[in-house]
Amino acid sequence: MTRTEHDGSITVLMDKFEGKPLNAPNDVVVSSDGAIWFTDPLFGNLGNYEGHRITPELPTQVYRLDPKTGRATVAASGLGGPDGIAFSPTRRSCTSSTPACGPLLYNRPRL
Numbered sequence: 001m002t003r004t005e006h007d008g009s010i011t012v013l014m015d016k017f018e019g020k021p022l023n024a025p026n027d028v029v030v031s032s033d034g035a036i037w038f039t040d041p042l043f044g045n046l047g048n049y050e051g052h053r054i055t056p057e058l059p060t061q062v063y064r065l066d067p068k069t070g071r072a073t074v075a076a077s078g079l080g081g082p083d084g085i086a087f088s089p090t091r092r093s094c095t096s097s098t099p100a101c102g103p104l105l106y107n108r109p110r111l
Helices: none
Strands: 002-004 010-012 028-030 036-040 061-065 072-077 083-087 093-098 102-107
Touching: 028 083, 036 083
Parallel strands: none
Antiparallel strands: 002 010, 028 036, 036 061, 061 072, 083 093, 093 102
């Protein structure tokens, strides 16, 4: 997960969780408090067609990166390949979907 600065330089916000490399950060949304929420499926890493085959060290998850501390937490796990992420209009829940299960909704009262 990187950020491109105004001068064009790249800042790495997160490339590991608990010392293990992320799989394939994919979709991202920023909440009103500046937290970065993103999915980390295996897309592109299951074969050589879209990238390089890897042996994942982390499960596929949704993460929340706190803008104040820089600390990441797992927001949702066990999704089987999260794809897409969005907040509800009230900002009281977050939705992601998986190719196998369709849309999933999980409540996070403090977005």
